[in-house]
Structures are given as structure tokens and as C-alpha cells.
Amino acid sequence: MSRVTVARTAMVLLLGMLAVPALAQESAIPVTVVPAELKPVSDAMEFVGRVEAPERVDIRARVKGMLEAVLFKEGETVKEGAPLYRIEKPLFAADVQQAEGDVERAKSALELAKIQRERAEELVAKNAGTVVARDQAVAGEDSSKGALLTAEAALNTTKINLGYTDIVSPITGRIGRTAFTRGHIVGPESGVLATVVSQDPMYVTFPISQRDYLEAQKDEGKVDLSNVEVRIKFPDGAVYGEVGKINFVDVSVSRTTDTVILRADVPNPVGKLVDGQLVRVELKAGTPEERIIVPQAALIADQAGLYVFAVENGKAVVRRVKTGGAVGPGVIVTDGLKAGEPVVVDGFEALRPGAAVRAVPAAASLKG
Known part of the structure; x- marks a missing residue:
């Protein structure tokens, strides 16, 4: 064998040896991972609720007459005592004058x-x-x-009645559409x-179901309403920024639904909550406890239940887990994971247990 042949053979063997690690690296499956986070979590329950205004007043005419003016803009906020409608006054003012005349005659x-x-008494x-x-005179005076x-x-x-011609708002709030405009005849029957x-x-x-209500009462036999936070979620998943407090628990259980009605008082400074709106209500109570959270x-x-792929020594491993409810975009893991373990959140479609992976951390950690 010539020196040239020997050199070529050695070169091929060397290149082959160098190519093995490169091929092994290229065969590793790229995945995105997020560490299982240990976060403080309060016990939470979620229900479907409806927004209700504490005060809702239907404005009605208390006297009959022609509507002379509509004094508000539909949909605006009106103050208590603000004028809303004006009914023509002349007929009611004339009634006042006539009644004043009757009073003077009676006097x-x-x-x-x-x-x-007095004269009859003097004569007697x-x-x-x-x-x-005299008795007739006394009776006449009475x-x-x-x-x-x-x-x-x-x-x-x-x-x-003259005062009723000026219809004012009895409360502060937003006013809806007007059913009548200027020139209509309105009255109590309208x-x-x-x-x-x-x-x-x-x-x-x-x-809330009677079962959940009884469960909540187990501690000291009483629900501590002062420690319950009420969070509101809209149908699109957005979380309302203000926190409410429970201010009422109904005195009876519904016979048809076996539920108890609860009511929360929620601040609404910018009017984001609308009367009649359907929302989700999340109740949080008690001292927060450290829990493991994964996306x-x-x-x-x-068929065996829930699991996640974790990364260990550059390989995908299966972790069978038990969950304990949702926390925002994440889920509480009660068993099967340790805090800090990298969990695959993207790219696990092609994974198999033991497969080599190339873990890439997610751009942002899980938000609670």
C-alpha cells in the first residue's frame, strides 16, 4: 500500500470520528422548556356570576301632561336630583292658584x-x-x-303635582334610552x-352548591367572609383589576338547584362592570401556600392519566402528575414533579421517553 493510500485512509477515519458527535447533536430534538415554579397559591373556587347594580330606578311620570323637554343625553351619567324631563306647567300652576283661593275663602x-x-256665647x-x-254657632266654627x-x-x-312636572333623577348613575320625546302626552299609565x-x-x-358551601364552613363551623377575595374574570379571559368582598349570603337554599346565592360588593370606578353582565367569579381564601405550578x-x-415531559441529563423523561386546579395560565401540580425541573411546553409532539433533546428556555417564565 502506497503512502498516498495510507494517508487517504487515515483522513477518512479521522473525518468519520469527528462526524459522529456532530450527527448525534443534530439528532437531538429541539424543545422549549419552562421550570416548574414554586409559587404562593391561595385556595380558590370559581363560579359563574352576574353583575347587578345596587340601585336601579325606572323613571315614570306621576302626573299627566305634554312632555315639554327631555333634559339629558342618553347613556350619560346623571347626578342625584338632576332634571331629566319637564312636563308643561300652566294647567298645574292654575290649579295651585285656584286652591289658594279656596284656602282664602275657607279662612x-x-x-x-x-x-x-263668640256672639252666641255672649247672648247666652x-x-x-x-x-x-250657641251650639249651632260652635258647630259652625268647627x-x-x-x-x-x-x-x-x-x-x-x-x-x-306642580312639582311633579319636573322629573329628576332619584339616584346618581347612568341613564338609558328615553321611551318618549318632546311633544308626547305622558302620565302614570305611560x-x-x-x-x-x-x-x-x-x-x-x-x-354555589350546598356541598361547596358546607365544605367552606368546616373550619370553625363558619365562613370568614372578611378573608375571602373576590376576583372577576370576563368571558374573553381578562381579569378585572379590582378586588371585591362578599357582603351577603342568602338565608335559604334553592329547592330547584340546591344552591346558595352569594353576593359580592366590587368597586367599579371607571364603569367597566355593566349591569346584567355575565362573568366568572373566583373566590380566594386562607393563607397562601407554596405550590408547584406548570403551564x-x-x-x-x-389512558393512564396526565403526564409531562421533563428534561433530565439531556433526555426526555415522563413524569406522571396529579393536578389541583388552575392558577391563571398555569396548573397546580400536587404530585409527580419537583420545583425547578425543566418541563417541555413546546416541541413534545415528536418526543419519546429517553429521546435526546436540546432544551431551549422559554422567553418568559410562567405568569401567575
């Missing part, structure tokens, strides 16, 4: 009756008059007093003119 009649009674004292005439009271009551009624709904705070009511994306299910 004059009472004055005359008083004089007649001088034995110049009869007792019957009747005049009653007539004056009736006239004054009628005057008050007309003044009240129904609701508009609705005012209070805004801050808002109530959130939600039913929901890391969980895989098969």
Missing part, C-alpha cells in the same frame, strides 16, 4: 264662624240667647275649621320613561 268663613260663636251669658243657637284643613290639603296636593342604573360599586351575585400547555393526557 274668611272660619273667621265669620268664630265671630258668630246675658240670658238673651238660646243654648241651641265645620269651618274642617273646611279650611280640606282646602289647605288640596293646595298642598296641587303644589306637589310606563317607564327611562332607567337610571347606579355604577360604583357594583354587585356580583353567584350561586397548562405542558400537560399531556392518555
Whole structure:
């Protein structure tokens, strides 16, 4: 064998030896990993609830007349006592004047009756008059007093009716659409003119099963409402920034649904919560405990249950896990993982137990 042949053979063997590690590295499956995080977690329960305004008032006309003006903009916030509608006043003002005249006549009649009674008493004292005439005079004065009271009551009624021509908001809140516009004849039979709904705070009511309610009562036999945080989640998954407190527990259990109605008081400073809105209600209570959290994306299910792929010594290993509920985008792992273990969240589709992997940390850790 020539020197050239020997050199070529050695070169081929050397290149082959160098290529083995490179091929092994290229065969490793790239995966994205996130460490299993140890985070403080409070016990939480989630329910479906509905937003309710503490105050909701239907505005109605209390006297009949032509609607002279609509004094608000639909959808705006109105203050308590703010004018909303005005009904034409002339007929009601005329009723007040007429009633005032009736009061003056009644006063004059009472004055005359008083004089007649005094005169009749003087005559009886001088034995110049009869007792019957005196008694009639006394009765006439009493009747005049009653007539004056009736006239004054009628005057008050007309003044009240005149005041009802100015329809004002009884509460502070947002006002909805108006059912009538200027020029319509409105009255008590017209129904609701508009609705005012209070805004801050808002109530959130939600039913919980009797079983959950009894479970919550196990500690000292009583629910400590002061330690329960109420969080609101919208249908799109967004979490409401304000924290509420439970302010009411119903006094009975529904016979049809076997649930108890709870109500929370939730701040609503910018009006994000809307009356009638459907939301999810999360209750958190007790002292937070350290729990292992992994992203929901890391969980895989098969016939044996749930598992995740972890990375150990550059290889994929299966960890059978038990979970204990969701925390934001993550899941509590109660058994099967240790804090800090890298868990595969992307790229596990082609993984098999024992497969070589190239772990790449996720750009951001799990947010709770």
C-alpha cells in the first residue's frame, strides 16, 4: 500500500470520528422548556356570576301632561336630583292658584264662624240667647275649621303635582334610552320613561352548591367572609383589576338547584362592570401556600392519566402528575414533579421517553 493510500485512509477515519458527535447533536430534538415554579397559591373556587347594580330606578311620570323637554343625553351619567324631563306647567300652576283661593275663602268663613260663636256665647251669658243657637254657632266654627284643613290639603296636593312636572333623577348613575320625546302626552299609565342604573360599586351575585358551601364552613363551623377575595374574570379571559368582598349570603337554599346565592360588593370606578353582565367569579381564601405550578400547555393526557415531559441529563423523561386546579395560565401540580425541573411546553409532539433533546428556555417564565 502506497503512502498516498495510507494517508487517504487515515483522513477518512479521522473525518468519520469527528462526524459522529456532530450527527448525534443534530439528532437531538429541539424543545422549549419552562421550570416548574414554586409559587404562593391561595385556595380558590370559581363560579359563574352576574353583575347587578345596587340601585336601579325606572323613571315614570306621576302626573299627566305634554312632555315639554327631555333634559339629558342618553347613556350619560346623571347626578342625584338632576332634571331629566319637564312636563308643561300652566294647567298645574292654575290649579295651585285656584286652591289658594279656596284656602282664602275657607279662612274668611272660619273667621265669620268664630265671630258668630263668640256672639252666641255672649247672648247666652246675658240670658238673651238660646243654648241651641250657641251650639249651632260652635258647630259652625268647627265645620269651618274642617273646611279650611280640606282646602289647605288640596293646595298642598296641587303644589306637589306642580312639582311633579319636573322629573329628576332619584339616584346618581347612568341613564338609558328615553321611551318618549318632546311633544308626547305622558302620565302614570305611560310606563317607564327611562332607567337610571347606579355604577360604583357594583354587585356580583353567584350561586354555589350546598356541598361547596358546607365544605367552606368546616373550619370553625363558619365562613370568614372578611378573608375571602373576590376576583372577576370576563368571558374573553381578562381579569378585572379590582378586588371585591362578599357582603351577603342568602338565608335559604334553592329547592330547584340546591344552591346558595352569594353576593359580592366590587368597586367599579371607571364603569367597566355593566349591569346584567355575565362573568366568572373566583373566590380566594386562607393563607397562601407554596405550590408547584406548570403551564397548562405542558400537560399531556392518555389512558393512564396526565403526564409531562421533563428534561433530565439531556433526555426526555415522563413524569406522571396529579393536578389541583388552575392558577391563571398555569396548573397546580400536587404530585409527580419537583420545583425547578425543566418541563417541555413546546416541541413534545415528536418526543419519546429517553429521546435526546436540546432544551431551549422559554422567553418568559410562567405568569401567575
